[in-house]
Amino acid sequence: MSKRSRNAWIQLAVLALLGGAVILTLVLPQLSDHRTPDPPLELSVIIRESDSSLWGNARLGMEQAAAELRAETRFLVLSADNDGQEQEDLLRREYEGGAGALVVVPAEPEKLAQDLRELTGKCPVVALESALEGVEDTVFPDNRALGQALARALLEDWTGGAVLLLDTAPGSFGVRDRLEGAREVLEEAGVPVQRRAARAGGLPVVLDGLAREAGTDWIMAFEPAATQGAAAAKESRGLEQPLYGVGVTTDVAAWLERGTVTAVAVWSDYAAGYLAVESAVKAARGEKNKSEPLPFSVVRGEEIYDPDNEKLLFPVAS
Amino acid sequence: MTGSAYPESGGAEAQKGGTEVRIFFKGFVGKVADRYRKMSIQMVISLSFTAVAVVGMVFMGMSMYLRFSTTTHSMAEDNSQRVLAQVNANLESYLHRMMRVSDTMYYRVIKHTDLAEGGFQEGMDLLYEENRDSLVSIAVFDRSGGLVSAVPLSNMKSSAVPSASGWFQSAMAKMENLHFSTPHIQNLFEDPDYRYRWVVSLSRYVQLTRDGVTESGVLLVDMSFAGIEQVCQGVELTNGGYLYLMDSDGELIYHPRQQLIYAGLLEENNLAAAGYRDGTRRETFQGQARQITVKTVGYTGWKLVGVVPAQQMGADTWQTLLFGLALLLFSVFLMAFLNFRISAHITDPILRLEQAVKELEAGTENVEIEEGGCYEVQRLGHSIRSMVSTMHHLMDDIIQQESQKRRSELEVLQSQINPHFLYNTLDSVIWMTEAGRYEEAIQMVTSLARLFRISLSRGKRIIPLADELEHARHYMTIQQIRFKNKFTSQISAGPGTEGLYTLKLIVQPILENAIYHGMASAEEDGFITVAARRDGEDLVIEVADNGMGMRPEVAASLLDEDRPDVRTTGSGIGVRNVHRRIQLTFGKQYGLMIFSEPDEGTTVQIRLPALDREGLAAYEREVME
Numbered sequence: 001m002s003k004r005s006r007n008a009w010i011q012l013a014v015l016a017l018l019g020g021a022v023i024l025t026l027v028l029p030q031l032s033d034h035r036t037p038d039p040p041l042e043l044s045v046i047i048r049e050s051d052s053s054l055w056g057n058a059r060l061g062m063e064q065a066a067a068e069l070r071a072e073t074r075f076l077v078l079s080a081d082n083d084g085q086e087q088e089d090l091l092r093r094e095y096e097g098g099a100g101a102l103v104v105v106p107a108e109p110e111k112l113a114q115d116l117r118e119l120t121g122k123c124p125v126v127a128l129e130s131a132l133e134g135v136e137d138t139v140f141p142d143n144r145a146l147g148q149a150l151a152r153a154l155l156e157d158w159t160g161g162a163v164l165l166l167d168t169a170p171g172s173f174g175v176r177d178r179l180e181g182a183r184e185v186l187e188e189a190g191v192p193v194q195r196r197a198a199r200a201g202g203l204p205v206v207l208d209g210l211a212r213e214a215g216t217d218w219i220m221a222f223e224p225a226a227t228q229g230a231a232a233a234k235e236s237r238g239l240e241q242p243l244y245g246v247g248v249t250t251d252v253a254a255w256l257e258r259g260t261v262t263a264v265a266v267w268s269d270y271a272a273g274y275l276a277v278e279s280a281v282k283a284a285r286g287e288k289n290k291s292e293p294l295p296f297s298v299v300r301g302e303e304i305y306d307p308d309n310e311k312l313l314f315p316v317a318s
Numbered sequence: 319m320t321g322s323a324y325p326e327s328g329g330a331e332a333q334k335g336g337t338e339v340r341i342f343f344k345g346f347v348g349k350v351a352d353r354y355r356k357m358s359i360q361m362v363i364s365l366s367f368t369a370v371a372v373v374g375m376v377f378m379g380m381s382m383y384l385r386f387s388t389t390t391h392s393m394a395e396d397n398s399q400r401v402l403a404q405v406n407a408n409l410e411s412y413l414h415r416m417m418r419v420s421d422t423m424y425y426r427v428i429k430h431t432d433l434a435e436g437g438f439q440e441g442m443d444l445l446y447e448e449n450r451d452s453l454v455s456i457a458v459f460d461r462s463g464g465l466v467s468a469v470p471l472s473n474m475k476s477s478a479v480p481s482a483s484g485w486f487q488s489a490m491a492k493m494e495n496l497h498f499s500t501p502h503i504q505n506l507f508e509d510p511d512y513r514y515r516w517v518v519s520l521s522r523y524v525q526l527t528r529d530g531v532t533e534s535g536v537l538l539v540d541m542s543f544a545g546i547e548q549v550c551q552g553v554e555l556t557n558g559g560y561l562y563l564m565d566s567d568g569e570l571i572y573h574p575r576q577q578l579i580y581a582g583l584l585e586e587n588n589l590a591a592a593g594y595r596d597g598t599r600r601e602t603f604q605g606q607a608r609q610i611t612v613k614t615v616g617y618t619g620w621k622l623v624g625v626v627p628a629q630q631m632g633a634d635t636w637q638t639l640l641f642g643l644a645l646l647l648f649s650v651f652l653m654a655f656l657n658f659r660i661s662a663h664i665t666d667p668i669l670r671l672e673q674a675v676k677e678l679e680a681g682t683e684n685v686e687i688e689e690g691g692c693y694e695v696q697r698l699g700h701s702i703r704s705m706v707s708t709m710h711h712l713m714d715d716i717i718q719q720e721s722q723k724r725r726s727e728l729e730v731l732q733s734q735i736n737p738h739f740l741y742n743t744l745d746s747v748i749w750m751t752e753a754g755r756y757e758e759a760i761q762m763v764t765s766l767a768r769l770f771r772i773s774l775s776r777g778k779r780i781i782p783l784a785d786e787l788e789h790a791r792h793y794m795t796i797q798q799i800r801f802k803n804k805f806t807s808q809i810s811a812g813p814g815t816e817g818l819y820t821l822k823l824i825v826q827p828i829l830e831n832a833i834y835h836g837m838a839s840a841e842e843d844g845f846i847t848v849a850a851r852r853d854g855e856d857l858v859i860e861v862a863d864n865g866m867g868m869r870p871e872v873a874a875s876l877l878d879e880d881r882p883d884v885r886t887t888g889s890g891i892g893v894r895n896v897h898r899r900i901q902l903t904f905g906k907q908y909g910l911m912i913f914s915e916p917d918e919g920t921t922v923q924i925r926l927p928a929l930d931r932e933g934l935a936a937y938e939r940e941v942m943e
Contacts, residue, residue, distance in 0.1 A: 011651075011655050011658075018644065018651055018652075019648055022641070026641055028637055061577070064575070250514065257477065268581040268582075270578075302477070305502075305505050310503045311577075312581075313514075314503050314514045314516070315577045316543070316576045316577050316580070
């Protein structure tokens with residue numbers, strides 16, 4: 001075969017190759033159209049309470065994020081508030097059940113962290129409310145600063161008397177930090193404080209007794225369930241002590257408006273839920289994501305209809 | 319000093335840089351031109367055609383892409399405008415329904431009711447029940463903000479201050495208008511279920527009648543925000559686009575990701591969009607190019623804004639690019655391949671012609687010259703073939719002429735050493751010596767020697783005219799002695815002939831002919847003249863005798879090439895030989911002319927080019943080439 005004819009054959013081969021490439025790129029979009037889309041990511045959200053209504057707004061944000069990021073969320077509650085063991089069991093069950101990512105509001109972060117070590121690297125976990133060792137991301141406001149801000153709001157109204165600090169979730173780092181932050185500010189200001197442990201669910205019954213026993217004129221709660229419980233106790237028992245709480249539900253908003261609750265420290269639960277799911281989904285898909293601490297504010301009853309507070313307290317769910 | 323030195327230095331560096339660039343550019347252009355000059359015609363054709371084709375294809379591709387892109391944008395724009403028009407129609411329908419509720423409440427209920435005689439609760443209830451899917455509440459307030467009547471809830475919150483609300487103040491400020499608020503939480507009435515609902519308030523100034531006296535009031539229709547949300551929700555524009563609704567100040571009313579914006583997790587360019595007029599435009603927001611379509615909702619001044627991300631206008635852009643690239647590469651290679659083939663078809667016959675010409679140059683005989691390929695190349699091959707054929711014929715002619723020339727020269731030389739001439743001359747010398755005529759014998763031998771020396775002339779064909787005449791003189795000397803002075807001769811050279819050259823041995827054959835033909839039979843007083851003169855650019859040598867002459871037709875036949883050669887003394891062969899030699903050497907315009915009359919004599923005129931030394935050198939160079 002002469003050099004010339006060999007070159008001609010090579011040229012023809014290249015031509016055929018390029019022709020093949022043209023046909024391939026022509027049918028490529030059709031091939032990709034026929035490809036089965038990846039199944040949505042299964043994501044489980046495990047809170048530390050037994051009442052899911054406390055996380056209603058957060059849930060709206062979670063659903064919005066899940067819809068945008070092609071994920072399906074399962075919202076799981078405990079049979080009893082702050083039951084660390086049950087939460088651990090649920091966490092393991094969900095992981096073994098094939099959950100692609102987990103969002104957890106840790107009941108007992110210290111204990112849960114040990115269990116999480118086994119999951120690290122296998123299933124991304126994002127923590128809400130409290131810091132948790134070994135998780136991909138944490139979504140919560142600066143809890144200590146939040147407690148301090150709430151205490152300062154109380155100090156603005158304080159006319160004397162001791163303050164009852166309700167320790168309703170001793171295992172939760174987030175709740176503990178808020179309480180500690182408030183205690184620091186109050187003690188610095190020379191305000192006597194009384195710390196009492198109680199279950200949030202039991203507050204409607206025991207708060208009256210606790211307040212009387214401690215001799216306090218002011219009450220502070222540091223989680224939504226406790227705020228709701230304390231407000232309910234005030235309504236039912238006719239307690240006079242001003243109540244300062246954390247977090248907002250529809251009930252708390254109503255009590256805030258009526259004056260049962262004097263002020264609440266709030267952040268956008270909707271944003272927290274959205275960010276937590278977004279972070280978990282991204283982590284499951286191998287993307288790095290670190291959330292900034294959520295902004296918070298302290299809202300008094302007379303301020304709830306300020307446009308900014310309306311948007312914060314009453315989410316518009318599309 | 320230092321301050322002024324920096325700019326100069328910078329300028330010099332810039333100039334140096336510019337010079338280097340120019341040198342590089344010139345060098346590059348030079349290299350390309352050099353490469354081009356060395357390129358084969360096939361490569362030039364292939365590259366040129368391919369380059370032109372590629373430029374054409376790229377131009378066409380770009381044009382089509384731009385056209386496609388424009389059409390896509392136009393379609394997206396049309397789609398956005400259509401969708402927005404539809405949503406606008408739905409929204410206006412919804413708002414008109416609410417306005418009709420307000421109108422009905424005012425014109426059918428309030429205006430027909432005197433508050434002193436009874437309230438309008440019943441009418442309000444009916445109206446509310448009829449539109450409860452869209453309404454949150456209907457309420458009428460007096461001019462100080464006091465509640466006159468409301469459905470479905472009628473207990474005002476203690477904290478509610480209607481007169482301080484925006485909707486109330488707007489209604490009181492512009493009495494003739496209906497006023498739509500932005501979404502807000504309904505905060506007027508005690509809800510036993512503690513529901514906080516987002517509403518859009520429609521308020522208007524009304525005149526209430528109490529005891530026959532009219533007084534100012536405000537009618538408030540709180541529309542459920544969900545109604546507006548339903549109209550706008552689920553609307554999708556091209557390529558993942560969306561729409562949102564805002565008031566004329568840019569305050570969001572509806573956005574598919576409204577709460578994310580409220581939570582600060584997302585931003586929208588609504589404040590800038592508030593300044594846009596109706597129509598479509600492009601904007602860049604947070605680094606993303608977007609197509610924005612704005613449509614103002616009637617009466618309210620609200621604006622529907624459609625957002626189509628420009629970057630997503632081809633989600634499969636990379637696939638299109640890949641396809642375009644593959645197509646371009648394929649087309650370019652196909653073009654190059656075809657051009658190479660076509661140019662080879664054109665140039666291969668040319669290359670074969672070139673090869674044939676090279677072989678001809680190398681002296682190869684019987685080279686086959688192809689007449690193939692395109693028409694022009696066929697013509698070229700044909701021309702080359704004709705040219706080669708002509709060349710062969712010319713070469714044959716030249717060879718023949720040279721051969722004739724050599725033969726003529728040889729004949730001349732042979733005539734010079736004619737044994738009869740030599741024998742007769744030597745015989746004459748012998749008898750002259752025996753007769754004691756030593757002087758004449760010496761003269762004859764001297765002339766003979768001189769005759770032969772000039773005949774040889776060291777092999778030169780062209781000799782000075784003087785030598786030629788000298789040669790003739792010696793010949794005549796010999797012949798005069800031999801013929802015992804039966805004739806006399808005179809040889810002369812006219813002015814202007816000095817330094818001229820002539821073909822050698824052209825006079826002697828004429829003289830020989832004159833002697834043997836004209837003088838041999840004459841009695842006495844034979845006279846032969848040889849006269850050389852210059853006639854313009856020619857040299858003319860005339861040999862004339864007063865012999866017996868001849869008839870003109872005989873004289874003419876002496877130069878006839880077809881006349882058979884009969885070798886006798888003075889047969890005229892020598893004359894014809896001279897004529898042939900002159901014409902072979904200098905051309906047909908030169909040669910002999912014979913003028914003769916019986917009993918009068920004969921004149922032979924030899925015409926040659928007047929060659930001086932330079933002319934001779936030029937002639938010899940020409941002959942050499």
